[in-house]
Amino acid sequence: MIAEAGLAALWLAASLALLQLFLAVTGLKGGKAELLAAMRPVAVGQGMLTAIAFSLLITLFLRSDMSVLLVAMNSHSAKPWLYKFAGTWGNHEGSMLLWVTVMGVAGGAVALFERALRRDTHMATLGAQATISLGFYAFLLFSSNPFARIDPPPTDGQGLNPLLQDPGLAFHPPTLYLGYVGLSVAFSFAVGALLTRTVDAAFARAMRPWVLGAWILLTLGITAGSYWAYYELGWGGWWFWDPVENASLMPWLAATALLHSVTVLATRDGLRAWTIMLAVIAFSMSMVGTFLVRSGILTSVHAFAVDPERGSFILALLAIYIGGALALFGWRIGSVREGAPFELISRETLLVVNNLLLSVILGIVLIGTLYPLMTEAFGHKVSVGAPYFDRIAGPIALVLMLAMAAGPLTRWRRDRVPAVAKRLAIPAAAGAVAAVIIATLAWGRMGLLPLFGLIVAIGVGIASLAPLWKRKLLRTPLFTWGMVIAHLGCAVSLAGMACDSAFTVEKLVAARPGETIRTAGWALRFVQIMPLAGDNWTALQADLAVDRGGNAVMMRPQSRFFTSPPTTTSEAALLTRWNGQLYVVLGEEVEGGRWQLRIWWKPFVTLIWLGGILIAFGGALALIGRERRGWLAKWRARRAVA
Amino acid sequence: MRRILIWLPLLLFAAFIGLFASGLFQPDDRIIQSRLVGQPLPDFDLPAAASDQPGLGSRDMAGGKPRLLNIFASWCVPCAVEAPQLMALKRAGVAIDAIAIRDARSDVDAFLARNGNPYQRIGLDARSAVQIALGSSGVPESFIIDGRGRIAYQHIGDIRADDVPTILARLEDAR
Numbered sequence: 001m002i003a004e005a006g007l008a009a010l011w012l013a014a015s016l017a018l019l020q021l022f023l024a025v026t027g028l029k030g031g032k033a034e035l036l037a038a039m040r041p042v043a044v045g046q047g048m049l050t051a052i053a054f055s056l057l058i059t060l061f062l063r064s065d066m067s068v069l070l071v072a073m074n075s076h077s078a079k080p081w082l083y084k085f086a087g088t089w090g091n092h093e094g095s096m097l098l099w100v101t102v103m104g105v106a107g108g109a110v111a112l113f114e115r116a117l118r119r120d121t122h123m124a125t126l127g128a129q130a131t132i133s134l135g136f137y138a139f140l141l142f143s144s145n146p147f148a149r150i151d152p153p154p155t156d157g158q159g160l161n162p163l164l165q166d167p168g169l170a171f172h173p174p175t176l177y178l179g180y181v182g183l184s185v186a187f188s189f190a191v192g193a194l195l196t197r198t199v200d201a202a203f204a205r206a207m208r209p210w211v212l213g214a215w216i217l218l219t220l221g222i223t224a225g226s227y228w229a230y231y232e233l234g235w236g237g238w239w240f241w242d243p244v245e246n247a248s249l250m251p252w253l254a255a256t257a258l259l260h261s262v263t264v265l266a267t268r269d270g271l272r273a274w275t276i277m278l279a280v281i282a283f284s285m286s287m288v289g290t291f292l293v294r295s296g297i298l299t300s301v302h303a304f305a306v307d308p309e310r311g312s313f314i315l316a317l318l319a320i321y322i323g324g325a326l327a328l329f330g331w332r333i334g335s336v337r338e339g340a341p342f343e344l345i346s347r348e349t350l351l352v353v354n355n356l357l358l359s360v361i362l363g364i365v366l367i368g369t370l371y372p373l374m375t376e377a378f379g380h381k382v383s384v385g386a387p388y389f390d391r392i393a394g395p396i397a398l399v400l401m402l403a404m405a406a407g408p409l410t411r412w413r414r415d416r417v418p419a420v421a422k423r424l425a426i427p428a429a430a431g432a433v434a435a436v437i438i439a440t441l442a443w444g445r446m447g448l449l450p451l452f453g454l455i456v457a458i459g460v461g462i463a464s465l466a467p468l469w470k471r472k473l474l475r476t477p478l479f480t481w482g483m484v485i486a487h488l489g490c491a492v493s494l495a496g497m498a499c500d501s502a503f504t505v506e507k508l509v510a511a512r513p514g515e516t517i518r519t520a521g522w523a524l525r526f527v528q529i530m531p532l533a534g535d536n537w538t539a540l541q542a543d544l545a546v547d548r549g550g551n552a553v554m555m556r557p558q559s560r561f562f563t564s565p566p567t568t569t570s571e572a573a574l575l576t577r578w579n580g581q582l583y584v585v586l587g588e589e590v591e592g593g594r595w596q597l598r599i600w601w602k603p604f605v606t607l608i609w610l611g612g613i614l615i616a617f618g619g620a621l622a623l624i625g626r627e628r629r630g631w632l633a634k635w636r637a638r639r640a641v642a
Numbered sequence: 643m644r645r646i647l648i649w650l651p652l653l654l655f656a657a658f659i660g661l662f663a664s665g666l667f668q669p670d671d672r673i674i675q676s677r678l679v680g681q682p683l684p685d686f687d688l689p690a691a692a693s694d695q696p697g698l699g700s701r702d703m704a705g706g707k708p709r710l711l712n713i714f715a716s717w718c719v720p721c722a723v724e725a726p727q728l729m730a731l732k733r734a735g736v737a738i739d740a741i742a743i744r745d746a747r748s749d750v751d752a753f754l755a756r757n758g759n760p761y762q763r764i765g766l767d768a769r770s771a772v773q774i775a776l777g778s779s780g781v782p783e784s785f786i787i788d789g790r791g792r793i794a795y796q797h798i799g800d801i802r803a804d805d806v807p808t809i810l811a812r813l814e815d816a817r
Binding site for chain 1: 644645648649651652655656658659661662663664665666
C-alpha cells in the first residue's frame with residue numbers, strides 16, 4: 001500500500017505541476033495577475049505531495065520492504081537503521097525522487113514566501129519552475145519509478161555499497177541536492193524576468209536570497225563531500241577531480257559568480273544580461289553535471305544507473321530546458337536596456353574581474369571534464385587528471401584570490417588607484433613579509449604553486465579582515481561581517497590546501513605487532529591486531545599507541561569485510577591536532593606476520609574544510625543580515641494585524 | 643558583435659548536445675584490446691613454471707598449427723573458474739600452452755593438481771615482462787596463435803562455457 005500511495009502522490013504532484021503551468025500561461029496571456037493567488041496553493045500542494053512521496057519511500061526503506069524492487073536492489077535487512085534511512089537516496093531512483101522533492105518544495109517556498117517580485121514575474125517564475133519539474137516527473141514516472149514492485153519478493157536485499165555506509169551519506173547528498181536544485185529557483189527567476197522584461201535592481205534584490213541560500217547549501221555539501229571522500233576512500237586525498245566532483249564544483253563556480261554579479265545588479269543596476277546568463281548557467285551546470293554522470297557517458301565512482309534509454313531521456317530534458325532558456329535569452333536580452341555604467345577603477349570592475357576569472361575556471365573544469373568525450377568522438381581515448389586541473393586552474397584561482405582581496409576595499413562606481421593602494425598596503429606588506437619568511441624557510445622544498453598559494457593565503461587572509469578596520473565592530477552590518485568571514489574562509493581553505501600539498505609526510509611500512517614506527521615527530525607503537533564484528537561487517541583492527549612526546553592516544557584503523565555485497569573497505573584512523581592530522585590506513589598482511597601500514601602526517605589539512613564552513617557561515621550571516629529587516633517588518637505587520 | 647555574443651551560448655550548447663548524443667550512442671568498449679592482434683608474437687624464452695613440464699619460448703608457438711596461449715596465475719581466482727573450459731578445449735583437441743604470471747613453481751604445481759592440467763608447456767613470467775610485451779592487461783587472458791607465430795585473436799577475462807564454441811571457431815579460422 002505504501003508504495004502505491006507514494007506513486008499516487010507523485011502522479012498527483014505531476015498533475016498539480018501541469019495545472020501550475022496552465023495557470024501561469026493563462027494569467028500571463030490574459031494579463032490576469034490575480035491568478036497568482038490561485039497558483040500559490042497549487043505550488044505549495046505540489047511541494048507537499050513530493051515531500052509525502054519521499055517520506056513514503058524512506059518508510060519503505062526503514063521497513064526493509066523487499067517487495068519493492070528499489071529496496072530489494074539497494075538495501076538489506078541487517079543494515080543499521082541510519083543506512084537504511086540514508087540508503088533511500090544512495091541509488092539512482094531514490095536520488096531522483098530527492099531531486100524532484102527539493103524542486104517541488106523550493107517551488108512551494110517561492111510561492112509562499114516571495115513577496116518582493118512583481119506579480120507577473122512571480123507567475124512566470126512559478127510557471128518556469130513547474131515546467132522544469134514536469135520534465136523530471138516524467139523522467140521518474142516513465143523511466144525511473146522508485147516505487148516499482150517485484151514479484152515474488154526476495155527473502156532479503158542485495159545491500160548498499162559499503163563505501164556509502166557511512167554517516168556522510170546522511171548529510172552530503174541531501175545538502176548538495178538542496179544546493180543544486182535550489183539553483184533551479186534562480187533559473188526560474190531568470191526565465192520569469194526574461195519573459196516579463198523585468199531585469200532590474202528590484203528583481204535582483206528579490207532573487208539574491210534564493211541564490212545565496214542555494215549557494216550556502218552547495219558550499220556545505222561540497223565541503224562535506226570532500227571530507228567524506230578524504231576519510232572514507234583511504235588514500236589521504238581531499239579532491240580527486242572526479243567527473244562528479246567537477247559536476248558539483250561547476251555549479252558552485254557559476255553560483256559564486258552569480259552571487260557577486262547579482263549584488264552589482266541589486267546595488268548598482270549593472271551587469272543585467274550577464275547576471276541572467278549566470279543564473280541560467282548555474283542550474284544548467286547542476287543538470288549537465290549530474291546527468292552526464294548518470295547517463296554512464298563519463299565513468300565515475302558515483303555512476304549509479306548506466307542505461308541508454310535513461311540517457312536519451314536526460315539528453316532530451318537538457319536540450320529542452322537549457323536550450324530553451326538560452327534561446328529565450330538570445331531572443332529577449334536584446335530588449336533589456338544596458339545597465340548603469342561604471343568607471344574602470346571601481347568595485348564593479350573588480351567584481352567583473354571576479355566573474356570573468358570564475359567563468360574561466362568554470363570553462364577549464366568543463367573542458368577538462370568533457371575532453372575525454374571530445375577526443376573519443378574522434379577515435380582517441382584519453383583521460384584528464386589532476387595535473388591538468390591543478391596547473392591550469394590553480395594559478396588563475398590565485399589571481400582570483402587577489403581580486404577578492406582588493407574588491408571589498410574599493411568603492412562602488414569610482415575610486416582612485418592611490419586610495420585603493422593605501423588600503424591594500426598593510427595586507428600587501430604582510431603578504432610580502434610572509435613571502436620572504438616562507439621562501440627562506442622552504443625554498444626548493446615546496447612546489448611553486450603551493451608556495452604562492454600559502455603567500456597569497458596569508459596576504460588575502462589579512463586583506464579580507466581589512467573592511468572591518470577602524471569600524472565599530474558591533475555596529476558593522478551583518479552582511480559586511482558575512483562577506484569578511486566568507487572571504488577569510490577562502491584564504492583559510494587555500495592555506496590548508498597549500499600546506500597539505502607542500503608539507504605532507506607519507507610513510508608506507510610493513511610492521512609486526514610490537515614494533516614502533518617513527519615519522520614526522522610521531523611515534524606509533526603497533527600494539528596488536530585483532531578481529532572485530534559489527535552489525536553487517538567483520539573487520540581486522542590494528543591498535544596503535546600514538547604519541548609525540550606527550551600521553552599516548554590509541555588509533556584504530558580497520559580493514560572491513562562486508563558480506564552484502566561482498567566488499568572490503570579500509571576505515572582510516574584519524575587523529576586531529578591543532579596543527580594537522582595523523583592519518584593511518586591498515587593494508588594487507590604480508591609475509592612474516594607483517595602488516596602494511598600507510599601513515600600520513602598532514603599539517604593544517606583541516607583548514608581546508610574549516611575554510612569551507614567559514615565560507616558557508618559567512619553566506620548565512622549575509623543572508624540573515626540582508627533579510628532580517630524584511631522579516632522583522634513582516635512580523636511587525638502581522639502583529640499589528642493581530 | 644553583440645548579436646553573435648548573445649547567441650553564442652546556445653551554439654556552444656548545441657555542440658555539447660551533439661557531443662553528448664555521440665557519446666551516448668557509442669558502443670561501450672571498456673575492454674582494451676591488445677595492439678598486437680594480427681602482429682607476430684614478441685620474442686621470449688621462459689623457464690618452466692611447473693615441475694614436470696617444459697618452459698615456453700615464442701619459437702614453440704610457430705609449429706605450423708594454431709595453438710591457444712593461456713595467461714594465468716595460481717593466485718588468480720577466475721583462472722580456477724575457467725579451468726574446466728580449458729580442459730574441455732583440450733579434449734576437443736586444442737593444443738594449449740600457458741604463461742604463469744608472477745608465480746612460484748610449487749604454487750603452480752598445486753594449482754594444476756587441484757584444477758587439472760590442460761597445458762603442454764608452461765613458461766614462468768616472474769615479473770610480467772612477457773605479459774606486458776603481449777599487450778595483456780590482466781589474468782586470465784587467452785591468445786590464439788596461428789601456425790606462423792602470429793597473434794590471431796585475444797580473449798580477455800575467463801573463458802566461460804559459452805565462449806568455447808567461439809574459441810574453437812577462431813582456432814579453425816587461424817588454420
